[in-house]
Amino acid sequence: DPDSRAIALQTGELDLIQGAEGEISPGTFVRLRDAGFNTAISAPLATRTVAMNTGQAPTNELVVRQAIxxxxxxDTIIAKVLHGLEPRADALFSSNMPYANIGLKALPYDPDHARQALDAAGWKIPAGKTVREKDGQPLSTELVFLGTSALQKSLAEIIQGELAKVGIEVKLRAEEEGSLVQRQREGRFGMIFADTWGAPYDPxxxxSSMRYPGHADYMAQRGLPMKDAIDHEIAEVLGQTDEGKRAEGYREILTTLHDQAVYLPVSYLTAISVSAKGVDNVQFGSTLFDVPFEAMRPATGKP
Incomplete structure (x- = not known):
């Protein structure tokens, strides 16, 4: 477990802790860094994101998704929960991913504008209440997260608190992994954590998985009026041999999903490394799962 790993490193039982699967908490990483251990953070490898269900009210409304x-x-989430170890995500894929460096800009953090947009769309806060309503229906949705993940729980609670400030009620639902996957497949969610897969699977x-109902992304996108066109464009781009046409196809797909605010990108996932003084030439691989041990060596220089 994460605490045992940190203790083992400090006592000399381990020389290296490295990976992108929560091997230690962000707070522990900072503590070990401050204690003098060698630390490093990789370039973005995937995206930590929340998918919103466009086929289910109230997230079927673009104005609601944009307000969220x-x-x-x-920035506060990254500073307080992730301890600055992951850069802010402004789009579904980081610009260092193939075909993703297309200049997409996130909607700025602006809760006042979110309130104004919701007011204009008919979502008003009745007197004496804190949750917006329209046509007698509350502006309420459910955020599903992995119950065994302390990090997802913390993120979910902060998102819940942030949205409450603009009159959106978020009900949190913790699920074990099997139930969470089933909810993804059946589209039984208002919002759900749906991180990208990272290299070599992104993009x-x-x-490609966005075309199949067994994936959260298909279910999240199913309410879009242009969903059939998106799926057709995906099939075209995956079979495209012309590099320029492939790049343009990805630009259209990613721009459409971005403009439709299907996702709430939070941060770009990184791998972390913490090592003792006796380890030299620590490096990161190109995926979430690679640890290039072959490049590392004892600090003495001996093989």
Whole structure:
């Protein structure tokens, strides 16, 4: 477990802790860094994101999805929960991923604008209440997260608190992994954590999965009026051999999903490394799962 790993490193039982699967908490990483251990953070490898269900009210409304994006202070989340170890995500894929460097800009953090947009769309806060309503229906949605993940729980609670400030009620539902996967497949969620897969799967395999009902992304996108066109464009781009046309196809797909605010990108996932003084030439691989041990060596220089 994360605490045991940290203790083992401090006592000399371990020389290296490295990975992107929560091997230690962000807070422990900072503590070990401050204690003098060698630390490093990789370039972005995937995206930590929340998918919103466009086929289910109230997240079927674009203005609601946009308001959610504008009401969540991602910089504070990164500073307070992730201890600055992951850069803020402004789009579904980081610009260092293939075909993703297309200049997409996130909606700015602006809760006042979110409130104004919701007011204009008919979502008003009745006297004596804190949750917006329209046509007698509350502006309420459910955020599903993995119950065994302390990090997802913390993120979910902060998102819940941020959205409450603009009159959106978020009900949190913790699920064990099997139930969470089933909810993804059946589209039984208002919002759900749906991180991208990272290299080598981003963008090709991840985008391909958007066409199949067994994935959260298909279910999140199913309410879009242009969903059939998106799926057709995905099929075209995956079979495209012309590099320029493939790049343009990805630009259209990613721009459409971005403009439709299907996702709330939070941060770009990174791998962390903490090592003792006796380890030299520590490096990161190109995926979430690679640890290039072959490049590392004892600090003495001996093989």
């Amino acid at each position: 994006n504008q009401a969540v202070d991602k 090709h395999s991840f985008v």
